[in-house]
Amino acid sequence: MTNFNWYVDGVIVLFYLAGTLTAGLYVRRYVRKLDDFLVAGRKVDLYLGIASLSATEFGIATCMANAELGFKYGFAGITPGIAIAIAMFVIGTTGFCIKPLRQYKVITIPEFFQSKFGEKVRWASGVVIVLGGLLNMGVFLRQAGDFLAIVCGFDLVYLELIMTGILIGIALYTILGGMLAVLITDYIQYVVMGIGLISVTMLLIYKFGWTELTQYLEQTRGTAAYNPFEGGTYGLDRIMLDVLTAFAMVLTWQTVISRVLAAKDSRTGQKIYMGTSPFFLVRFTIPVIMGMSALYYFGPELFQGEIKLAMPSLLAAVLPVGLIGILVAAMLAADMSTNSSYMIAWSSVIYNDIMKPIHKGLWPDGKAILWNRVIIALIGLFLLLYGLWYPLKGDLWVYMQVTGAVYLSSMSVILIAACYWKQANNWGAFGAIIVGSIIPIGFLIMQQMESTQAQAMAVEVGPYKVGVATYLLAGIAMIFGSMLKRNLIKV
Amino acid sequence: MMIWFWTVFVGVILLWYIVVTILVGYRGAKDIRKILKQLRQASESNEA
Numbered sequence: 001m002t003n004f005n006w007y008v009d010g011v012i013v014l015f016y017l018a019g020t021l022t023a024g025l026y027v028r029r030y031v032r033k034l035d036d037f038l039v040a041g042r043k044v045d046l047y048l049g050i051a052s053l054s055a056t057e058f059g060i061a062t063c064m065a066n067a068e069l070g071f072k073y074g075f076a077g078i079t080p081g082i083a084i085a086i087a088m089f090v091i092g093t094t095g096f097c098i099k100p101l102r103q104y105k106v107i108t109i110p111e112f113f114q115s116k117f118g119e120k121v122r123w124a125s126g127v128v129i130v131l132g133g134l135l136n137m138g139v140f141l142r143q144a145g146d147f148l149a150i151v152c153g154f155d156l157v158y159l160e161l162i163m164t165g166i167l168i169g170i171a172l173y174t175i176l177g178g179m180l181a182v183l184i185t186d187y188i189q190y191v192v193m194g195i196g197l198i199s200v201t202m203l204l205i206y207k208f209g210w211t212e213l214t215q216y217l218e219q220t221r222g223t224a225a226y227n228p229f230e231g232g233t234y235g236l237d238r239i240m241l242d243v244l245t246a247f248a249m250v251l252t253w254q255t256v257i258s259r260v261l262a263a264k265d266s267r268t269g270q271k272i273y274m275g276t277s278p279f280f281l282v283r284f285t286i287p288v289i290m291g292m293s294a295l296y297y298f299g300p301e302l303f304q305g306e307i308k309l310a311m312p313s314l315l316a317a318v319l320p321v322g323l324i325g326i327l328v329a330a331m332l333a334a335d336m337s338t339n340s341s342y343m344i345a346w347s348s349v350i351y352n353d354i355m356k357p358i359h360k361g362l363w364p365d366g367k368a369i370l371w372n373r374v375i376i377a378l379i380g381l382f383l384l385l386y387g388l389w390y391p392l393k394g395d396l397w398v399y400m401q402v403t404g405a406v407y408l409s410s411m412s413v414i415l416i417a418a419c420y421w422k423q424a425n426n427w428g429a430f431g432a433i434i435v436g437s438i439i440p441i442g443f444l445i446m447q448q449m450e451s452t453q454a455q456a457m458a459v460e461v462g463p464y465k466v467g468v469a470t471y472l473l474a475g476i477a478m479i480f481g482s483m484l485k486r487n488l489i490k491v
Numbered sequence: 492m493m494i495w496f497w498t499v500f501v502g503v504i505l506l507w508y509i510v511v512t513i514l515v516g517y518r519g520a521k522d523i524r525k526i527l528k529q530l531r532q533a534s535e536s537n538e539a
Contacts, residue, residue, distance in 0.1 A: 030530040043529050048522035051515045075497045180530070187519045194512030201505065214494050226493035282508045285501060 002153035002316035002324070009152075009325025016329035017169065020188055020336065024173025024181040034368045035107075037178030042105070044183065044262045049272035051190035052183050052341075053259045054279040058193065059338030060331050061143040063287045065400060067311035070291025071303075074217045074225025077291065079239060081284025083246035085277045091250050092273025095266065097419050101257070102266035109252055109411060110353040116418040117426040119356070124433050125411060126353030129254060131437065132406030133346045134382060135444075139399060140342075141167060141387035143308070144335045150312040151328055163387060166335065171380040174340040175373045179262060182340045189333035196330020199323060200315065201286050204293045207318060213289075216296045237464040244471045245401050248412035253404070254345040290314070339383075347375040398463045402440050405467050409474040410436030417478055428482030436474035439466060 004010075031037050044052070069077030091098060106112045110125035145163040149156055173181045205213070217225050224230045228239055250256060250273070260269035294303075294310035297318070303310040319327060351359075351372050359368070410432040417424035443466045 027527070030527060030534065032534055036530065043526045045522040045525060047515050047518035048526065050511075051519045054515075075493075078500075180526075183526075184523060187523060190519070191512065191516045194508065194516070198505065198509055198512070210498065214497070218494075223493070226497060278504070278507055279511075281504050285504045286508075289501065 002151060003319060003321055004152045004316065004324050004328070005321045008321050009328060012322070012325030013329050013332065016192060016333065020185050020333070021169060021173060023188060024177050024185045027180045027184050028173075028176040028178075030180055031178050031369070032365070034365045034372075036180060037369050037372060042262055043264055044259065044268070044272075045264060046268055046271050046275060048183060048187060049259050049263055049268065050275045050279075052186040052337075053256065053272060053276045054283075055186040055190040055193060055334065055337035056255050056259075056341040057280070057338070058283050058334045059140060059144070060147045060335040061140040061400070062283065062338070063290075063331065063334065064143050064147060064308045064311060066284050066287035067291035067294065068308045069284070070288030071295045071307050071310055072221075072291075073228070074221050074292060075288065076225055076228035077288045078281070078284045079228045080242040080246065081280050081282075083239075083242045084249065084280040084283075087243075087246040087250045088273050088277035088280060091247075092270045092275075092277060095270050097251050097415050098257070098260050098269060098273065099266050100419050101415075102260050102263065102269045107261060108254065108349050108352045109257060109415060110349065113414060113418055113429065116424070117414070117429045121414075121426050121429045121433075122353055123356065124430065125414065126349050126356075128407045128410060128433050128437050129349050130346050130354065132403055132408070132440075133254060133342070133349075134379070134386075135406065136400055136403040137339075137342045137346070138383060138386035138403075140335070140339060141383050144331075145387075146309060147312045147331060148328065150309060151316045151324065151331075153316065164384060166332070167339070167380050167384055170336050170339045171343065171377060174343050175376050178369070178372070179258075179344055182337070182344055183262075185340065186337045189337040192326075192333040193330045193337075196326045196333070197282075197286050200319065200327050200330075201289055203319070203323065204289060208293055208296055213292055213296050217292055220295065220300050235464065237468060241401060241464045241467040244468060245404060245408060248408035248471070249404065252408060252411040252415055254349060255341045258341075258345055258348070287311070343376050343379050344372075346379055347372050350375050401467055402443060402463050405440045405470045406437050409440075409470045413471075413474045413478045417482070421482075423482055423486060424478065425482045425485050427485035428478040428480070431477030431481030432474045435477040436470055439470045439473065 035042065066077065066081075069080075090096070101109070101112055104112050104115065108126070108129075110122040110129065113125050114122035141163045142159075144166055145159045148154065148162055148166075149159055154162060173185060177184075229236065259272055260266075263269035263272055290311045294314040297314050298310055303313075315324070315327060351368065355371070359371075363371070413432045413436070414424075414429050417428065443463065
């Protein structure tokens with residue numbers, strides 16, 4: 001059952017959608033050059049950068065994944081957010097890696113690698129980034145469809161139609177307006193998302209009572225719900241993976257780093273990071289409160305195996321008419337900004353790095369923009385097909401961490417080496433890329449095959465230890481490969 | 492003790508989010524006007 005009313009909530013949602021699409025389409029007239037399309041002419045200032053980065057990194061999939069953490073682990077589920085906030089603040093303050101990266105005026109990270117390790121490393125890095133990024137993004141659409149179907153009360157047979165509709169809307173303004181349209185719509189989405197998330201969180205706390213929520217959490221999940229180090233529920237291996245993922249994501253995740261690359265200078269890029277860092281606490285805290293509220297409302301047994309659906313089911317049941325419309329608009333805002341930014345981020349890597357041997361950087365801007373538009377449309381098609389058939393096993397957040405590790409592990413190692421280790425070379429870079437992608441992809445395959453599923457999810461292996469091992473081994477491969485080449489050359 | 496920590500933590504986070512949403516809402520609009528003006532001027536000077 002849902003309180004969604006088509007005459008009140010439907011109008012709120014339609015009004016929001018019309019406003020966003022109009023703004024996104026309006027700015028397409030300002031896009032003349034490839035730099036305008038991919039990095040908004042590198043003119044992004046502090047507040048627009050904060051709005052855009054925050055809106056991009058909060059989508060429906062993230063909200064559902066983090067609410068699932070709140071349902072299962074209570075406040076301990078905020079741990080990844082604390083790790084990301086600290087990582088972003090430290091990197092923003094020190095300029096570690098991001099300062100040299102912005103000073104090179106590159107569009108993507110692989111482009112930066114070329115100056116240090118050559119064209120082949122640039123190409124291979126591009127492939128790994130796109131592979132990891134698209135696998136990661138592949139589940140977004142289905143989560144959004146599930147959320148909207150539950151909250152708005154659609155029949156699940158319309159799920160594919162909803163997913164297609166959302167995607168066409170996003171693709172339309174991204175294809176036409178590029179990064180500039182993404183930035184403007186991100187701004188609108190940031191404001192709408194803020195209003196929706198704050199109102200809903202306040203209402204949940206008011207409705208259930210803070211004392212009741214926290215007492216019920218302790219009864220059902222124990223004291224480990226307040227302390228991730230306690231009781232072995234959340235666990236040290238998971239915390240280690242959270243910390244490694246946080247630093248690697250802040251340094252190399254294309255949708256995050258593209259805000260630094262689009263900033264008007266490296267100092268503004270650093271300020272955008274410092275200013276956005278607390279938002280990552282919000283990104284986890286608000287969904288965790290929603291997850292805890294769902295636990296309180298439904299109890300721990302009702303959603304066994306499908307915990308991620310508990311949060312939208314709660315919101316559908318308890319939010320009043322009007323507020324539910326604002327929430328749907330807010331979540332659509334969150335999802336549209338995430339998808340549009342991700343589409344343009346991966347298309348920029350495909351065009352700029354993977355297709356480099358074909359166009360050699362010589363195509364005129366008009367042709368380059370056209371190709372980027374085609375690539376964005378193809379990414380949209382991939383998302384639709386992958387979102388329909390991929391069956392998610394285990395935590396949604398863990399899936400995102402493991403798929404992210406495909407490229408985060410190797411790219412972060414290579415980036416640090418490129419910036420600060422003079423002896424690093426292309427052998428080490430290739431070693432890190434191979435090790436960093438084989439382990440998580442192998443794990444995902446093991447998770448999907450019936451014969452190996454039990455081993456993949458066993459405590460001795462599990463996704464967290466696999467994730468941590470990927471980062472460590474990618475680092476070792478970088479050092480070993482670089483030293484090996486140097487020694488062989490000496491001989 | 493831990494409940495108090497998380498209560499204060501959630502309170503501070505929500506307060507920060509409210510303030511920053513209002514601030515970014517106001518200053519972000521100014522940034523957008525500036526970026527569009529710069530792109531328009533760049534486009535006009537290219538055409539000239």
